[in-house]
Amino acid sequence: MTSSPRVLGALAATGAAALLLSGCVAKADADPSAALTVSSTASDCAVSAGTAKSGTLTFDVKNAGDQVTEFYLLADDGLRIVGEVENIAPSASRTLTVTAQPGDYFTVCKPGMVGDGIGKSAFTVTGDRVAVNGPDAEQKQKAVDLYAAFVKDQVGQLVPAVDDMVTAYESGDDAKAKELFATTRAYYERIEPVAEALGDLDPRIDYREVDAVAEGLDWTGFHRIEKDLWVPAKDALNADGETPAWQDWAPSTTEQRGEFGDQLIADVQELYDYVHSDDFVSNLEDQGIAGVSNGAIALLDEVATGKITGEEDWWSHTDLYDFAANVEGSKMAFSLVSDFAAAQGDDGAALVDEIETGYADLEAALSQHGSLKDGFVAFTDLTDAQKRELVDLINALAEPLSQLTGTTLS
Secondary structure, three states, X not given: OOOOOOOOXXXXXXXXXXOOOOOEOOHHHOOHHHOEEEEEOOOOEEEOOOEEXXXXXXXXXXXXXXXXEEEEEEOOOOOOEEEEEEEEOOOOEEEEEEEEOOEEEEEEEOHHHOXXXXXXXXXXXXXXXXXXXXXXXXXXXXXXXXXXXXXXXXXXXXXHHHHHHHHHHHHOOHHHHHHHHHHHHHHHHHOHHHHHOOOOHHHHHHOOHHHHHHOOOOOOOHHHHHHHHOOOOOXXXXXXXXXXXXXXXXXXXXXXXXXXXXXXXXXXXXXXXXXXXXXXXXXXXXXXXXXXHHHHHHHHHHHHHOHHHOOOOOOOOOHHHHHHHHHHHHHHHHHHHHHHHHOOHHHHHHHHHHHHHHHHHHHHHHHOOEEOOOEEOOHHHOOHHHHHHHHHHHHHHHHHHOOHHHHHHO
C-alpha cells in the first residue's frame, strides 16, 4: 500500500503465460478417453498419470477425504492457476476440463480450501501446440474466471500465514514473527487492489503510519505490527522524513499486541469471506477483461509509487519482497490478456513483445538481490545505482503497460 490515490476498480489477476489463455472449456469438447482421475484425501492428491498430450484435458476429481476440497492445475512456477475446481464435498466428484499447451505443470489438492495444499506433483504436457478455440466473449470470461481462482487461492494461503505470524507476535516470539512477516505479506501484495476496492479494509490491513495519521484513522494492520517488531531508534524519523518515530507512539503492551493481532486476523478473514461471495463474482463480471488488464497496471504502479522508494516497509526494510509480489501479480494479469492485445494486428503484437521484454529485464535485475523463496537483501543495502536501475526498468515497463487496456479492448 502506498499513499498514492486508490485505484478502486483495479484488479490483480493471474494467468498462465505458458498456456496463452488456456482455461476451462466445455466438457463436451473433451475426449472422454483422455480423462485423468484424481483422488483427494487428507494427506494426498493422487493423479492417475503424470503426463498427457496437449489439447483438451479432463480431470475427474473424487474427494475421498472428510473435508471440502479443491483441485488445481498450476503453471510451471507453481503459482499461476491454469484451471481449478473447488467446493468438492466429501464423497463427491467434480470435473475440471482445460486446454493445455505443451509444458511443465503441477497438480495439487487443498483439503479445507486454505493453506498451501497437499500432494503437489509435477505434471507434463507433451505434443504440439494447439489453438485455443471459442468465441471472443467466452475466452474473456475464462480470463476473468482464472483471475477469480487466483485471488481465492492467494487469500486462502494468506489466512493461515497471518494466523501463524500473529501467534508469534502476540506470544512475544519476535524472531519468529519477523521471519514470517515479509513472506506472509507476499500473498496480500499479489492481490492488493482487491482489498483496495473495499472501502476501509485495505487501510485497516496495510496503511502506513503516515497515511493513517493524515486521514485521521486508527493505525492497525501489518505496519503497526512491523513497528513493534523492528523498534525504531530514539532519533529515527517516520516515512514522512519529518515526524519523530516516537512521537505519539510507544511499543505495544501484551494486551495491545493481542488487540492488533486479532484485528488483523479478523480483517483478513473479512477479505477471505468477500472473495468467496457472490458480490465478488458480480464485481468481477462488471469489470470484465478491462479490470484484469488494469490490474496489471495498478500493481506496477504500486511498485513505482512506494516499494521502489523504500517507504512501504519503513522499519523492516523488506520492501523488495513486496516489490517482487506486486510484479508477480502484475505479470500474471498481463499474461491473461496478452493474447487479446496481440490479436490487434502488428501494433498489438509489438506492444506485447515490448511488455514481455520489460518484465524479463525487471525480473532479471530484481533476482540479483534475492528471491521470494530464498529471501531478499534489505532495501537499505541497495546502492543508489542499484535503486536507479530498478527505477529505470519500472519506468521502461510502465509506459507500454499503460497502453495495454486500450489495446486489449480495441
